[in-house]
Amino acid sequence: MTVALIVTRPDSEKWQWFTVPVALEEGYERYWLPATAAVWLPLFQTGCPVEAKDFPAVTRELLTLRG
Template identity: 40%
Template sequence: MSVAILIEFKESTREGLYLPLSTQGAYSGEWVPASKALGLSWLPLFLTGTSVDVEDLPAVVAELRLLRSALVGVPSRASTVERLDFVLERLGAVEPDEIDRIFIG
């Protein structure tokens, strides 16, 4: 199993966006402890999954950036930083007013 961001768009003909974050084990063992150590509130919720309001997406992106900043330069976390870079790039290309629903988990 994995933890991923699932975005559905308002336009019914537009394909949804699926952004895998991590395997369930890696998320539980790496992402959640690091997120809690940083005092982040959204990222730990994604282990079990939750809906995210479009208005809260900037807060989620901010937490992803904080996690990335904390992991940069840690050799054992290089692949996680690469994944965060990919996810942040893809999320940056999405217009919030085009989003219908977001589920992360």
């Protein structure tokens, strides 16, 4: 299985949604989750909606993985 972002665009007639693969399930559990004191990342495994106002917090979590 893979962990992926599903981006929805309700305001667009051409692209209602698209997916962005993020990681394989095993790599996500083994490397991503332990690498950060995350709030959002554990929710992504089972799925959760993220509104535009939450993007800065999600982005900060993802950037901690780069370090």
